Amino acid sequence: MDELRSSEALEREIRDDARKKAERILKQVDEEIRRLREAAEAQGSAEGERLSERYTQRADQYREEILARLPLEKKRLRIQWAEAELRKALASALSAMPDEELLALALKPLADCASFFSPGAYHVECLGFDPALALARLSLVLPGFSDQLMDSAPGKRSIHVLSSEARASFRADESTVLEYLDDEQREALATALLGPVEEL
16 A cells, blocks of 8 residues: 555656656747747748747647657656665665575675685685574585684674685675675566566
8 A cells, every 4th residue: 555655656746747847848948939939020020920830830849759758757767766665675675684594695696706716725704694504504605615714703794705815805795685686686576576567
């Protein structure tokens, strides 16, 4: 129900904004027509009629262009709103997510780049996660991983892996997981949260 009210308010805001823009443009066009008519009357009525007709046509063309743009502007504003709602919902879900689930998501990209870390020639900093859980998960992903290679401490949940020669680095936290999900699962997440994307 709140979403419906929010959607109706958004539609009203879009219509009001488009109407104000159209009124402003039409006012400018009418003022230009009035000015040209006055100038034309000074030059002669035949020339004035021709100019008046030309600028009336231009005003009609502007009106048509504005009306043609309204659906696109409405769509753009709805997509902006949906994007903000999706990111807000994702951030909220990630902050409430248990360590095990967040670690599984955070370490997914690390599995793809684990080959950049030579066995044992790196250091891991683990903040905010249960150390035993982090040890278990990291040992499945990193070559030659052992508990001597990891420091753990309280703080905002994050994992940072840095090679000994500082040539390779991997960092994951709630914000990088959010970006990963936004890139990889955007359509599925948006559909789950807001309904079919094509209906936005």
